[in-house]
Amino acid sequence: MSTETPGSLSTLDIRxxxxxxxxxxxxxxxxxxxxxxxxxxxxxRRLGVNQSELAAQHQRMFVVKRAQTHYMKPARFDxxxxxxxxxxxxxxxxxxxxxxATAQGETLCESTVEIVCVDTNSFxxxxxxxxxxxxxxxxxx
Amino acid sequence: MSTETPGSLSTLDIRxxxxxxxxxxxxxxxxxxxxxxxxxxxxxRRLGVNQSELAAQHQRMFVVKRAQTHYMKPARFDxxxxxxxxxxxxxxxxxxxxxxATAQGETLCESTVEIVCVDTNSFxxxxxxxxxxxxxxxxxx
Amino acid sequence: MSTETPGSLSTLDIRxxxxxxxxxxxxxxxxxxxxxxxxxxxxxRRLGVNQSELAAQHQRMFVVKRAQTHYMKPARFDxxxxxxxxxxxxxxxxxxxxxxATAQGETLCESTVEIVCVDTNSFxxxxxxxxxxxxxxxxxx
Amino acid sequence: MSTETPGSLSTLDIRxxxxxxxxxxxxxxxxxxxxxxxxxxxxxRRLGVNQSELAAQHQRMFVVKRAQTHYMKPARFDxxxxxxxxxxxxxxxxxxxxxxATAQGETLCESTVEIVCVDTNSFxxxxxxxxxxxxxxxxxx
Numbered sequence: 294m295s296t297e298t299p300g301s302l303s304t305l306d307i308r309x310x311x312x313x314x315x316x317x318x319x320x321x322x323x324x325x326x327x328x329x330x331x332x333x334x335x336x337x338r339r340l341g342v343n344q345s346e347l348a349a350q351h352q353r354m355f356v357v358k359r360a361q362t363h364y365m366k367p368a369r370f371d372x373x374x375x376x377x378x379x380x381x382x383x384x385x386x387x388x389x390x391x392x393x394a395t396a397q398g399e400t401l402c403e404s405t406v407e408i409v410c411v412d413t414n415s416f417x418x419x420x421x422x423x424x425x426x427x428x429x430x431x432x433x434x
Numbered sequence: 435m436s437t438e439t440p441g442s443l444s445t446l447d448i449r450x451x452x453x454x455x456x457x458x459x460x461x462x463x464x465x466x467x468x469x470x471x472x473x474x475x476x477x478x479r480r481l482g483v484n485q486s487e488l489a490a491q492h493q494r495m496f497v498v499k500r501a502q503t504h505y506m507k508p509a510r511f512d513x514x515x516x517x518x519x520x521x522x523x524x525x526x527x528x529x530x531x532x533x534x535a536t537a538q539g540e541t542l543c544e545s546t547v548e549i550v551c552v553d554t555n556s557f558x559x560x561x562x563x564x565x566x567x568x569x570x571x572x573x574x575x
Numbered sequence: 576m577s578t579e580t581p582g583s584l585s586t587l588d589i590r591x592x593x594x595x596x597x598x599x600x601x602x603x604x605x606x607x608x609x610x611x612x613x614x615x616x617x618x619x620r621r622l623g624v625n626q627s628e629l630a631a632q633h634q635r636m637f638v639v640k641r642a643q644t645h646y647m648k649p650a651r652f653d654x655x656x657x658x659x660x661x662x663x664x665x666x667x668x669x670x671x672x673x674x675x676a677t678a679q680g681e682t683l684c685e686s687t688v689e690i691v692c693v694d695t696n697s698f699x700x701x702x703x704x705x706x707x708x709x710x711x712x713x714x715x716x
Numbered sequence: 717m718s719t720e721t722p723g724s725l726s727t728l729d730i731r732x733x734x735x736x737x738x739x740x741x742x743x744x745x746x747x748x749x750x751x752x753x754x755x756x757x758x759x760x761r762r763l764g765v766n767q768s769e770l771a772a773q774h775q776r777m778f779v780v781k782r783a784q785t786h787y788m789k790p791a792r793f794d795x796x797x798x799x800x801x802x803x804x805x806x807x808x809x810x811x812x813x814x815x816x817a818t819a820q821g822e823t824l825c826e827s828t829v830e831i832v833c834v835d836t837n838s839f840x841x842x843x844x845x846x847x848x849x850x851x852x853x854x855x856x857x
Contacts (some may be wrong), residue, residue: 316455323605324605325607330733331735358645358648359645363641370768416649417599453613463753467746472592472594485653486652498745498787502785503783508839512625513628598793601739603735
């Protein structure tokens, strides 16, 4: 990990399909939250974190607690978006991400998303497993 | 049940929202399968069948095996659709539905959907619980 | 309008179907934004505002500029949610809504959503049509 | 085109995210139609057909007329699906696709999808533009 910059872990390209658009001809606002969730999932995967294993072996999963989303410009059918994701805060049982969706260098949408690590059975907040905390701290710095 | 006709159990009104439409200005084709699933869920609920209880008490759930869908006319934002659902075949572990979506008396889409009753753990076909079979046979006739 | 309270205009019941849930067994976080959009659409409809007519006759539509969403408790398959919507701020070309999703008296999710009125061709902010401004001011008070 | 086999044009990898799954822990049945639509869009793109240009320059778009879908095995969160798409029939104003979704060599879902080429204004069937017909005939053989 030491030689990789966080930036190298942080982007995901997403094509806009018909399913993502609405009758106004643009991407429906809720769908950016799908794109950002895909971005976080791939961000974790590239760190070597498999969420299925995290649930099976550590009884931990992530749920979204807050999402503050700002819509700046519309995306349209066939646009190629890039989702940029980075950690902005790391708590005992929480992770805050700053995520943006860009197209051709312009920012279309940005969101600050607070994720909470919960126990898979109780859905109550539970500390990040030590291996994951160590991993995230390296990336954050 | 004996005094109710199947028809009285079979319709569900669904408003078309932005989320349902795409950039062509019409309801995205996959979304009719969502509407038909809502129609089947309400059809079962009106029969007194709660799918959460069916899973918890009988370890049974329904999965779709086939859906043959014919799209005839487009629906648009703000349209009020009616989903009509009726059983056309009842097997040991399967139910076939004929479902149509209408608006102002015109048929927009129709689908023949074969549902299989499966064990919630194995996802393998499992006979309909006797109480449910009895209930469905009454409605079918 | 004068004898109706804003509260009487503000609620919409929404059943949670399979399409709304995810593999964690709960409503997927992006889907609350769909529910809130349905809530705003019905809120406008009950005021007598038809968005299709607004576009055709006044060249105006609404786009979401910001959504600040707080997820408190999960909703599950078959839950019956109530969406409560009210105006908290009325600008020249914008409307701010406070919206919450409740089930059995408990708040599951709340969002502050800023909507901008735009020209249907340019997607640029454009003042609310006078008839609509008058209508919204009555409701706000 | 002459040296490329249709097979080389026909696959698209799709990762299963939370948004695609439902409370049964598997991909929701309607979502395969989204995956197949993505597959057809990329299939056309690799042929050099841009649907936005097709609408702007030729006033043509594609709508789905029929989809006959058979669900064989469930897909789960994090699975990597491959969508295989090929033309099985080419009409004056229609294209029939056979599409399958596989994971690790097993077929999970297959669909026969009939697409109709329509005029963007009238939504009525309209012959495929000659350049597109020529292109599709080459691929079909």
